[in-house]
Amino acid sequence: MNQVDWGALGFDYYKTDWNVRFYYKDGKWSEMEVTEDEYIRMHMSASCLHYGLELFEGLKAFRGVDGKVRLFRVGDNARRLRASAERLCLPVPTMEMIVEGCKEVVRRNERHVPPYGTGASLYLRPVMFGTKVGLGVKPSDEAMLIIYCSPVGAYFKEGIKPIKVALDREQDRAAPRGTGDVKVGGNYAASIYSGHHAHELGYSNVLYLDAKEHKYIEECGAANFFGIKNNTYVTPKSPSILPSITNMSLRQLAADFGMKVEEREVPVEELTTFEECGACGTAAVISPIGTIFDMQTGVRYDYGQEVGAQSMRLYAGLQDIQYGRAEDTHGWTTVVL
Incomplete structure (x- = not known):
């Protein structure tokens, strides 16, 4: 990422190196899976594709003036994700899964964390899908949680404006x-x-x-x-x-x-x-x-x-x-x- 014009980045997806995944099946969550794969293999009759059983979060990691990389309010995002899962009657991930997954994504993609002073940051997107195969409208007892990231530029390129x-x-x-x-x-x-x-x-x-x-x-x-x-x-x-x-x-x-x-x-x-x-x-x-x-x-x-x-x-x-x-x-x- 040495050749990236960090200041020119928009709010969009840019490929990074790693994402993490968890799967819920047979009444339990899997261990964290770390992968370079950007794609999802999913059955055409998965509940998320038909009945909207999908939720997500958005948070950022910042490289600070002291060189340290900080996640902002990751625990609050984790709590909100859990509330969304409960509302959709999806399996609810643990706080530890979400928080540690976010940390792992930042660590694995450190070279994509923009330098301090560029106005850019690393955006994290936890996203969760109900993956149960079927045709009826009902809760999904199978799910997938993915956490990935992308560097994003400053929202206001030339300074904050109304x-x-x-x-x-x-x-x-x-x-x-x-x-x-x-x-x-x-x-x-x-x-x-x-x-x-x-x-x-x-x-x-x-x-x-x-x-x-x-x-x-x-x-x-x-x-x-x-x-x-x-x-x-x-x-x-x-x-x-x-x-x-x-x-x-x-x-x-x-x-x-x-x-x-x-x-x-x-x-x-x-x-x-x-x-x-x-x-x-x-x-x-x-x-x-x-x-x-x-x-x-x-x-x-x-x-x-x-x-x-x-x-x-x-x-x-x-x-x-x-x-x-x-x-x-x-x-x-x-x-x-």
Whole structure:
């Protein structure tokens, strides 16, 4: 990887050397398998291919200012993966399997961990499938867990900048009491149509409202939404929102910085009151929002074309911990190398 232009990498898959796999069959999990194979051999009638019995996670490893390689909040990702497996009635991997699998992937692919200062990182994707062969709609008592990785570049190539977002009242991302609060593939499939339409109109992302009343803000594409006003960090609370680990971290940092933190219902009318808005997730950490355009009413909410001071402080604070530039007082990072 010596010839890689790390700064030019996008958020996409780039081949690495090794991945790890676990298989569940006959009531037990296998030992960890380490392989160079990028492909999966699967029966055409496997339950994941027909009934959506699939889930995944996303987390990153960072090469720090001190040369150490750190995984960020791997335990929290493992807990969320287990919650997703429980919801889909899939065999639930142990915490140790997931965490040690992630560590092994980082160790085996050390040469693909981008150098400090490039803005790039190593993205890990644990993904799990129900593999039971059959035709009926029922739980799968056979499964496969794969953990692989890919180096990814900085989300904002020329520095963090505000994005344009379209508010869509005509399509819902996830239903109440459905699977919106777990990380399963069907939630993302449901967002493709509206996301594609927004991109055609020149918007980077879609802001969704709650599916029940269409009155409250929910997710922003594949990320959580937050707004800032009066030194308060406000983020939506709903049973159909994925509990973002990045958002959890930002809420804690906001409190550390002396801000008030509110996790609650956020009516769409409140958009007029925010001084800053953003979307947050693993890929970009924070995507500050400059404009929200309501596609159905024509109303436009403007927050300026510069990153807000509070958003930038939170972004820098989290990155400082991830890259080892600041003390990890909350125990979020795991040194692997």
